[in-house]
Amino acid sequence: MWTESWTRRLPLSPGTLEEHLIWGVLGTAHGLLTADVDGRVTLFGADGEATVLGSHDGPARRLIGDPLGRTPLCASSGDDFAVRLWDPASGRGHGVLRGHDGVIHSLAMGVHKGRVLVLSASADLTAIVWDIATTRPRRTLRGHRDAVYCARFLASGLAATGGEDGTVRVWDLDDDSGGTVLHGHTAPVGALAADGPHLLSGSDDGEVIGWDLARSRPHYRIRAHDGWVHDIALHRDLAATTGDRLVRVWHAGTGRPVLSLEGHAGPTTKVRFARLDGRDVLVTSAEDLRIRAWDLADGSEVDGVPTTAEGALFDLGADGRLAVGHGPRLSLHTRGSDRITDTEQEARAT
Numbered sequence: 137m138w139t140e141s142w143t144r145r146l147p148l149s150p151g152t153l154e155e156h157l158i159w160g161v162l163g164t165a166h167g168l169l170t171a172d173v174d175g176r177v178t179l180f181g182a183d184g185e186a187t188v189l190g191s192h193d194g195p196a197r198r199l200i201g202d203p204l205g206r207t208p209l210c211a212s213s214g215d216d217f218a219v220r221l222w223d224p225a226s227g228r229g230h231g232v233l234r235g236h237d238g239v240i241h242s243l244a245m246g247v248h249k250g251r252v253l254v255l256s257a258s259a260d261l262t263a264i265v266w267d268i269a270t271t272r273p274r275r276t277l278r279g280h281r282d283a284v285y286c287a288r289f290l291a292s293g294l295a296a297t298g299g300e301d302g303t304v305r306v307w308d309l310d311d312d313s314g315g316t317v318l319h320g321h322t323a324p325v326g327a328l329a330a331d332g333p334h335l336l337s338g339s340d341d342g343e344v345i346g347w348d349l350a351r352s353r354p355h356y357r358i359r360a361h362d363g364w365v366h367d368i369a370l371h372r373d374l375a376a377t378t379g380d381r382l383v384r385v386w387h388a389g390t391g392r393p394v395l396s397l398e399g400h401a402g403p404t405t406k407v408r409f410a411r412l413d414g415r416d417v418l419v420t421s422a423e424d425l426r427i428r429a430w431d432l433a434d435g436s437e438v439d440g441v442p443t444t445a446e447g448a449l450f451d452l453g454a455d456g457r458l459a460v461g462h463g464p465r466l467s468l469h470t471r472g473s474d475r476i477t478d479t480e481q482e483a484r485a486t
Contacts, residue, residue: 141457142184143467146172158461160199162210163451166224168459170466171196171212179224180466190229192216200243200254207252209268213240219256221268231271235264238283246289248309255295257284263297265309277307279314286328288335296335298325304337306349320345320354327377331370334388338365344377346391356391360384363403369418371409374432376418378404383420383430395435400424410452412438419458421450427460 146157160171168180175192177199192214201210209230210222217238221230238260246253253274254266263277263284282300289295290306297315298304304318304325318337327338335347342363348355361379369376375388383404385395402423409432410419416432427450431438449461458469 139470141468141470143465144180144184144186146170146176146178146186146464146466157464158449158466159195159197160212161449161451161459161461161466162199162201163457163459164201164210164224165208168451168466168468169199169201169210169212169222169224170461171199171214175214175216177212177220177222179222179227180468184468187227189222189224189227190220192218192220198240198243200245202245202252206247207245207268209252211243211245211254211268213243213256215239217258217260219243219254219266221254221271231268233264233266233271233273235266235273235276236260236262241284242286244287244289244295246295248289248293253289253309255287255289257287257297257299259283261299263287263295263307265295275309275312277305277315279305279317282324285324285326286337288328288330290330290335291332296328296330296337298328298337300324302339304328304335304345304347306335306352316352318347318352318354320347320357327365327368329368329370329375331372331388334370334375336368336370336375336388338368338377338379340364342379344368344375344386344391346375346388358386358391360386366403366405367407369407369409374409376407376409378407378420378422380404381422383407383418385418385432385435395430395432397430397435399428399430399437400426406450408452419450419452425462427458 162169173195194215196214198213217236219233236258238258242257244255257263265274280299284299287297293309295307302321305315307315321339323339323341342361344358344360346355366378375386383397400422404422406421418430
């Protein structure tokens with residue numbers, strides 16, 4: 137059975153709506169990080185004690201770390217057009233990355249030629265590749281005709297971005313050209329996922345495209361959801377998407393439907409592949425403020441999360457615990473000796 141280790145409420149500034157306070161939750165080896173509408177990045181230790189590491193000049197919207205453990209640093213972005221680096225081990229900031237002239241919509245972390253990089257996508261029509269060791273831009277990616285909403289690192293020194301102009305662009309990190317433009321979507325692209333040979337993109341009209349990168353064209357396309365595709369996750373040969381009230385699972389290489397998961401009472405938002413009690417599961421969140429887990433063997437809902445864990449945000453910590461956030465409330469949950477583990481973190485251990 138699940139138990140709640142602790143619950144904390146973040147302080148509210150005058151005029152801040154409770155339901156809008158926490159915008160990012162990230163599990164690290166040294167505790168939980170949150171990003172909030174007041175701009176704060178806060179570290180919660182194992183006992184729930186809070187330490188504010190620093191803040192953005194305006195709302196902090198994104199938090200990322202490296203699930204493969206290639207760097208202990210984490211990054212956040214906000215409405216101040218900056219990316220800020222944090223070291224949870226020391227409880228200090230590690231630098232500020234400045235170069236954008238618009239709100240940063242997406243962050244990704246990866247490694248190229250032994251250097252740990254951050255990729256940021258912005259409303260200023262650009263994406264920037266940052267070297268976190270020097271805190272300087274390695275390259276600015278220009279080519280989108282409107283805001284860039286999502287960015288991911290691919291294998292073999294490539295990166296991908298998608299945006300309001302409806303295109304996906306693939307960039308060679310060692311080539312200063314304008315990248316390869318992938319046409320196929322007829323609506324803004326707001327979701328990307330990449331794993332091994334697979335690159336998938338999702339757009340605001342509910343379509344998901346699996347790309348043939350060798351030929352720079354769609355390999356397949358799926359009408360996945362009624363409306364906006366919120367998130368895409370990949371694990372081995374499976375892809376999962378969220379958008380309407382359904383969670384859909386596909387074969388990543390062919391687009392063949394595998395599962396359609398129904399149970400949420402509101403639009404589904406985040407999705408992650410995980411392991412729970414030795415089973416492959418999906419963990420999902422939705423605007424109904426419920427976190428659910430689904431058995432990938434048959435699509436049944438499992439006792440994956442506590443019914444008291446109300447929230448629209450979650451993260452699976454490196455220690456096998458579940459963090460859930462909504463409004464000013466952050467809670468940490470454990471499940472006896474069993475662990476619920478993000479499959480990317482499991483890959484780190486193998």
